[in-house]
Amino acid sequence: MATQLAAPVQGAILDDETISEFRGRLRGPLLTSDDPGYDGARAVRNGLIDRRPALIARCSGTADVVECVNFARERGLLLSVRGGAHNVAGNAVNDGGLVIDLSEMRGVSVDPIARTVRAQGGATWGDVDRESQLFGLAVPGGVVSTTGIGGLTIHGGYGHLRRKHGLSLDSLLSVEIVTADGQVRTASENENADLFWAVRGAGSNFGAITSFEFRAHPVGPVVQLCAPFYALEDGAPVIRAWRDFTAAAPDEVNSLLVLWSVPDDEHFPEELRRRPIVVVAAVYAGPVEEGERLMQPLRELATPLMDLSGPIPYTALQQAFDPFFPKGRLYYWKSIYVDVLSDEAIDTMVDTARARPSFLSGVTFWHLGGAMGRVGSEETAYGRREAPYLFSAEASWEDPATIEQNIAWARESLAAMQPFSNGGSYLNFPGFGEEKEAMLRASYGPNYDRLVALKTTYDPGNLFRMNLNIPPQA
Numbered sequence: 273m274a275t276q277l278a279a280p281v282q283g284a285i286l287d288d289e290t291i292s293e294f295r296g297r298l299r300g301p302l303l304t305s306d307d308p309g310y311d312g313a314r315a316v317r318n319g320l321i322d323r324r325p326a327l328i329a330r331c332s333g334t335a336d337v338v339e340c341v342n343f344a345r346e347r348g349l350l351l352s353v354r355g356g357a358h359n360v361a362g363n364a365v366n367d368g369g370l371v372i373d374l375s376e377m378r379g380v381s382v383d384p385i386a387r388t389v390r391a392q393g394g395a396t397w398g399d400v401d402r403e404s405q406l407f408g409l410a411v412p413g414g415v416v417s418t419t420g421i422g423g424l425t426i427h428g429g430y431g432h433l434r435r436k437h438g439l440s441l442d443s444l445l446s447v448e449i450v451t452a453d454g455q456v457r458t459a460s461e462n463e464n465a466d467l468f469w470a471v472r473g474a475g476s477n478f479g480a481i482t483s484f485e486f487r488a489h490p491v492g493p494v495v496q497l498c499a500p501f502y503a504l505e506d507g508a509p510v511i512r513a514w515r516d517f518t519a520a521a522p523d524e525v526n527s528l529l530v531l532w533s534v535p536d537d538e539h540f541p542e543e544l545r546r547r548p549i550v551v552v553a554a555v556y557a558g559p560v561e562e563g564e565r566l567m568q569p570l571r572e573l574a575t576p577l578m579d580l581s582g583p584i585p586y587t588a589l590q591q592a593f594d595p596f597f598p599k600g601r602l603y604y605w606k607s608i609y610v611d612v613l614s615d616e617a618i619d620t621m622v623d624t625a626r627a628r629p630s631f632l633s634g635v636t637f638w639h640l641g642g643a644m645g646r647v648g649s650e651e652t653a654y655g656r657r658e659a660p661y662l663f664s665a666e667a668s669w670e671d672p673a674t675i676e677q678n679i680a681w682a683r684e685s686l687a688a689m690q691p692f693s694n695g696g697s698y699l700n701f702p703g704f705g706e707e708k709e710a711m712l713r714a715s716y717g718p719n720y721d722r723l724v725a726l727k728t729t730y731d732p733g734n735l736f737r738m739n740l741n742i743p744p745q746a
């Protein structure tokens with residue numbers, strides 16, 4: 273019997289002997305479509321993605337990852353790396369190739385004296401927060417605990433600490449990475465510094481990262497959350513007042529707007545459920561009492577429908593959004609940097625929220641700057657450091673009959689915000705990355721050409737191409 277690759281690269285067929293021999297070289301399980309657990313292993317967070325890899329290697333450690341990289345390269349197999357599998361583009365899996373599944377590699381260790389955290393490549397932010405908070409420390413991560421540290425860090429990393437402590441990748445001290453030649457390399461400021469530069473913004477193009485070493489920062493255990501829910505009818509004046517407040521806010525204030533609907537969920541008052549709202553979600557990365565006092569004006573931008581503000585344990589905060597993004601829902605999230613937040617831009621933003629075809633969808637509007645904006649734009653590969661805001665149209669829905677309508681809403685929303693942008697997308701909210709090189713050039717800016725040169729050095733055969741791909745030079 274032979275496993276026919278659904279989308280064969282070079283028409284490859286893997287016979288049972290080859291698969292069995294490969295399986296014998298791994299410590300972790302190797303799944304084919306015949307194995308129980310295969311369907312669970314190929315499913316990613318986004319229910320729109322339905323790919324059938326020929327092989328899924330649940331790696332137990334770096335040695336397994338090396339075996340996979342060599343096997344895929346030698347046989348010309350399409351290769352994916354699966355971290356937390358959150359990316360809406362679904363690049364963690366592929367059709368007909370091999371998946372390096374890091375989901376069993378989630379170990380985290382903390383050095384409280386040096387204030388560093390080392391985490392394996394498949395860890396989630398929940399894993400990192402849990403261990404680091406034991407010592408009163410945190411690494412800037414995302415706002416949903418089930419997101420992988422892998423994809424989130426290597427493309428940026430926006431979370432509640434971004435203005436105080438920078439992007440996730442700004443706290444990166446080193447990585448262990450298996451490059452396309454099967455070599456295990458350390459990349460840091462002192463070792464393979466060019467690779468380290470590229471990893472911090474475009475890591476998925478350069479290898480499978482088996483561990484991340486981060487600088488950690490004292491945070492919590494309790495932080496101040498500000499979370500008033502305003503009616504979307506008050507959206508324009510609320511957002512104008514928010515804009516004026518945030519313009520003068522210290523780095524400790526990390527705030528974003530969510531133009532959304534009250535969840536249809538028992539935790540919210542029945543009469544408010546599904547009502548269109550603007551949530552001001554701000555977290556103070558500093559003393560709780562100071563945060564309560566300084567963020568009070570954000571609770572008075574209009575009369576709130578409800579208000580969830582108050583002190584909250586940092587680990588609880590990091591899980592607060594989890595229930596609203598279940599696995600298997602249909603997602604298409606796409607972003608654009610906003611450079612001019614004029615009154616017209618605000619009116620346009622509110623109009624996009626009003627036009628949402630699904631009450632589950634939202635517009636997230638991130639206030640950037642602070643520490644993440646002070647890093648030089650060429651110090652890491654990540655682009656558009658100077659952008660003050662990010663607009664993200666987050667289409668989320670359940671009815672498969674409305675796919676086109678929901679994707680169209682996100683794309684039209686971005687087009688409407690285009691006049692207020694100098695271009696570029698945050699590459700963790702890339703839609704399907706359908707604009708390919710045009711999106712990458714706009715997002716990496718002047719760093720793009722250096723990335724192409726480094727890709728050509730480290731991955732001339734483009735083995736790592738299930739990502740927002742930077743093709744090597746021919």
Ligand SMILES: Cc1cc2nc3c(=O)[nH]c(=O)nc-3n(C[C@H](O)[C@H](O)[C@H](O)COP(=O)(O)OP(=O)(O)OC[C@H]3O[C@@H](n4cnc5c(N)ncnc54)[C@H](O)[C@@H]3O)c2cc1C
Nearest residue numbers: 353355356357358359393414415420422423424430481597
């Ligand atoms: C519910 C939800 C909430 C989110 N919240 C935030 C947020 O608060 N802040 C934010 O910045 N982003 C957020 N995102 C976006 C998120 O950062 C991206 O989707 C990110 O790419 C997810 O990383 P992952 O490892 O989970 O994904 P995956 O889908 O596993 O990976 C994404 C890409 O990175 C590659 N990759 C992953 N791990 C590795 C590794 N170890 N080595 C090499 N390549 C790797 C994959 O091959 C793939 O190309 C959110 C997404 C979702 C769905």
